Amino acid sequence: xxxxxxxxxxxxxxxxxxxxxxxxxxxxxxxxxxxxxxxxxxxxxxxxxxxxxxxxxxxxxxxxxxxxxxxxxxxxxxxxxxxxxxxxxxxxxxxxxxxxxxxxxxxxxxxxxxxxxxxxxxxxxxxxxxxxxxxxxxxxxxxxxxxxxxxxxxxxxxxxxxxxxxxxxxxxxxxxxxxxxxxxxxxxxxxxxxxxxxxxxxxxxxxxxxxxxxxxxxxxxxxxxxxxxxxxxxxxxxxxxxxxxxxxxxxxxxxxxxxxxxxxxxxxxxxxxxxxxxxxxxxxxxxxxxxxxxxxxxxxxxxxxxxxxxxxxxxxxxxxxxxxxxxxxxxxxxxxxxxxxxxxxxxxxxxxxxxxxxxxxxxxxxxxxxxxxxxxxxxxxxxxxxxxxxxxxxxxxxxxxxxxxxxxxxxxxxxxxxxxxxxxxxxxxxxxxxxxxxxxxxxxxxxxxxxxxxxxxxxxxxxxxxxxxxxxxxxxxxxxxxxxxxxx
Ligand code: GLN
Numbered sequence: 292x293x294x295x296x297x298x299x300x301x302x303x304x305x306x307x308x309x310x311x312x313x314x315x316x317x318x319x320x321x322x323x324x325x326x327x328x329x330x331x332x333x334x335x336x337x338x339x340x341x342x343x344x345x346x347x348x349x350x351x352x353x354x355x356x357x358x359x360x361x362x363x364x365x366x367x368x369x370x371x372x373x374x375x376x377x378x379x380x381x382x383x384x385x386x387x388x389x390x391x392x393x394x395x396x397x398x399x400x401x402x403x404x405x406x407x408x409x410x411x412x413x414x415x416x417x418x419x420x421x422x423x424x425x426x427x428x429x430x431x432x433x434x435x436x437x438x439x440x441x442x443x444x445x446x447x448x449x450x451x452x453x454x455x456x457x458x459x460x461x462x463x464x465x466x467x468x469x470x471x472x473x474x475x476x477x478x479x480x481x482x483x484x485x486x487x488x489x490x491x492x493x494x495x496x497x498x499x500x501x502x503x504x505x506x507x508x509x510x511x512x513x514x515x516x517x518x519x520x521x522x523x524x525x526x527x528x529x530x531x532x533x534x535x536x537x538x539x540x541x542x543x544x545x546x547x548x549x550x551x552x553x554x555x556x557x558x559x560x561x562x563x564x565x566x567x568x569x570x571x572x573x574x575x576x577x578x579x580x581x582x583x584x585x586x587x588x589x590x591x592x593x594x595x596x597x598x599x600x601x602x603x604x605x606x607x608x609x610x611x612x613x614x615x616x617x618x619x620x621x622x623x624x625x626x627x628x629x630x631x632x633x634x635x636x637x638x639x640x641x642x643x644x645x646x647x648x649x650x651x652x653x654x655x656x657x658x659x660x661x662x663x664x665x666x667x668x669x670x671x672x673x674x675x676x677x678x679x680x681x682x683x684x685x686x687x688x689x690x691x692x693x694x695x696x697x698x699x700x701x702x703x704x705x706x707x708x709x710x711x712x713x714x715x716x717x718x719x720x721x722x723x724x725x726x727x728x729x730x731x732x733x734x735x736x737x738x739x740x741x742x743x744x745x746x747x748x749x750x751x752x753x754x755x756x757x758x759x760x761x762x763x764x765x766x767x768x769x770x771x772x773x774x775x776x777x778x779x
Contacts, residue, residue: 293318294454294777298511301457302359305352312352312362316345316406319364323408323455326775330431332440332449334369335377336409344406351404359514361404366456368447369410370417371396371502372491380493381413381425381443384613384620384639394491395523396460396502403518408456412446415641416610417467417495419443420713423704424643431700432475433772434738438697441471441713447505448475453775458506458515462492464499465598466692466717469729472505473692473741476731478758478768479505480512481717483749484724485530488523496605497528499598499721508768509730509758513537516751532749540752541759546580548757551685555591556716562695568733568740569691572761576689579760584685588677593670594719595711600654600667601722606644607651613639646707675723682747687757691716692729692741720745728754731767739767 293315296304304310320338327333341364348362367373370380372390374397379385393401400407414424422430422445430445432438433453440449444461448471451459461468463481472479480503487502494500504515517538522531552573557566577583615621615635622638625631640648654663681688693713703710720727725745732742742761746754762768 292777294322294457295771296457297508298360298363298458298506298514299508301363302514305362306357312345312348312406313342315362316341316364316408319408319456322777326453326455329436330433330449330453330455331428332412332430332446332453332455333366333409334379334381334412334427334446337376337407341406341408348404348406358403360518362406363458364406364408364456365400366408366411366447366450366459367397368444368460368462369413370462370493371460372493373397373407373410376410378410378493379426380417381415381427382640382644383426386426386620388619392491395488395525396519397491399518411444411450411459414443414445415644416493416606417443417462417464418606418643418647420466420470420710421698421703422446423700424641426641429700432697433775434476434697438699438738439474441474441693441697443467444505445471448472448477448479451475451477451505451507452772454771454777458504458511460502461505462500462502463721464496464602465721466714468503468505469692469717469727469741469743470713472729474697474739476739476767476770477505477507478509478512478728478730479503480516480728480751480754481720481726482516482520482751483726485528486726486749486751487519488526488529490523490525494609496602497609498605499602509728509755509762510538510541512728513541513755513759535752537752537755540756543756544580545576545757545760547582548580548687549582549584549685550576551584551586551681551688553586553588553591553681553688553690555588556690560694560715561691562735564735565691565694565696565740568735569742572732572742573689575764576757576761579764586681586685586688588681588719590670590674590677591719594674594722595715597667597670597674598718598722599650599711600663601671603647603651604655604664605651607648607655610644610648671722674719678723678725678745687753688745690743690745692743696735696738696740716743724748726751726754728758730758730761733767
C-alpha cells in the first residue's frame with residue numbers, strides 16, 4: 292500500500308530501508324499503467340528515466356547523502372520545461388517541442404534527488420478551470436469520472452487524488468493549483484508571487500503565474516516548498532527573502548491566531564452545502580484555539596473582470612512568440628511569411644487560447660489601453676489594498692476555494708462566463724500576489740470540498756501550520772476514491 296503513504300511517511304520508509312526508491316517507483320509506474328487510460332492525467336510517462344533516477348537515488352542514500360525527498364516520485368505539470376522530454380503545455384502548438392533545458396523547479400527537484408514519473412495533462416497554456424481545453428483531451432475526476440478535476444492543473448490534481456503519484460507540481464495564475472486541488476480533495480499551495488522561480492515555466496500571464504506543490508497533506512506541501520522556494524537570478528521577479536524551514540513550525544499551536552472570514556465569500560453565489568461544510572471546519576479551528584473575526588473585502592466582485600483584462604493582455608504578448616518560425620508547430624506549405632504566421636497560429640492554438648489572444652490584443656490596442664488595461668491595473672491595486680487592510684486585523688483569511696464541487700464534463704464548455712466564475716475566490720489572491728492554500732474540508736454528495744486559506748506576503752509558514760493543525764483533527768485528506776484504493 293505504498294501509494295497511501297504521505298511524503299513524510301515515504302521519506303521515513305526510505306530512510307529506514309523498508310523499501311527502495313526503485314520499488315516505490317515501480318509501484319507507481321504500475322498504478323499509472325493500470326489507471327491512466329481511465330483518467331488521462333499524464334501527457335508523458337517517463338518510465339526509463341524514472342527508474343534510472345530511482346536507482347541513482349538508492350545509491351545516493353546508500354552513500355549517506357540523501358535529502359528528505361531523495362528517491363520520492365513526483366509528477367510535473369507539462370508547462371515546466373524538462374530537458375529531453377516533451378513539454379507541450381497541453382497545446383498542439385508545442386506538441387513537438389522537446390525542451391532543451393530544465394525549468395528551475397525541475398532543477399531543484401532533481402537536485403533533491405526526486406524521481407520524475409512524467410508530465411501531467413493541463414488546459415492549453417494553463418487557460419481553463421476544467422482541463423477540457425487540453426489538446427490531449429480532458430482529464431477525469433477520480434471521485435466521479437463523469438466530472439472534471441478542475442483546471443488548469445487538472446492532470447496533477449487527478450494524479451495525486453488517484454495516488455498515481457505521491458505529489459505533483461502545478462502552476463496557478465488565477466486558481467489553477469487551488470481550484471483543482473479543491474475539486475479532487477487534495478492539498479494545493481500557491482506561494483507568494485516571487486517565492487519560486489519562474490525560470491523555464493512557460494508564461495501565460497507573467498505578473499500572476501506562480502508554481503507550487505500539489506500534495507496529499509500540508510506537511511507534504513511544506514516538504515516540497517522547502518526545496519522549491521528561493522532566489523534565482525534568472526527570474527528578475529524571484530525574491531531573495533530568506534526561506535524558512537516550513538516543516539519546523541507545523542506543530543506549533545494556532546491558539547490565539549486570528550482568522551478573518553470575508554463577508555463577500557459567503558454569499559448566494561456559494562453552494563450552500565459548501566458553506567455549511569466550511570462552517571463545521573471553522574468550528575474545528577475554533578476548538579484548536581483560533582479566534583474568528585468577520586472581515587470585509589469590498590472589491591471582491593471586481594476580481595474576475597479585472598483578471599480577464601490583465602491576464603489576456605499578458606497572454607497576447609507572451610504567446611506572440613509562437614509564430615512557426617523558431618520552434619513548435621508550423622503549418623504545411625506556407626505561401627509566404629504572412630500565411631505562415633496566420634495558418635500556424637490558426638491551426639496550432641485551441642479556441643480558448645484564441646479567444647484570450649483576441650481579448651488581450653483588443654485591450655492593449657491604442658484607444659482602448661487607457662479604458663481597459665490601465666483601469667484594470669488601478670482596480671488591481673484596490674483589490675490588493677483590501678487584503679492589506681484586512682491583514683491589519685487578522686493573521687489568515689479563510690473562505691471557500693471554489694463556489695461549487697466538481698461539475699460534469701461539458702457542463703460549462705459553452706458558457707465561458709460561468710466557467711470563469713469558478714475562480715471568483717482564488718483570482719484576487721493572484722492579483723494581490725499573496726499566498727493561498729486549498730485543503731480538503733469535507734464532502735458534499737460524495738464530492739470533495741476545498742477550504743482556502745489566504746496569507747500575508749511570504750507567510751506560507753502560517754498557512755501550512757493552520758492546514759497541518761486542521762489535518763491533525765480531520766481525515767478528509769486521507770480519503771482515497773474507491774476505484775483507486777488498490778489491493779497492495
Ligand atoms: N481558470 C483561470 C483561467 O482560466 C485560471 C487559470 C490558471 O490559474 N492558470 O485563466
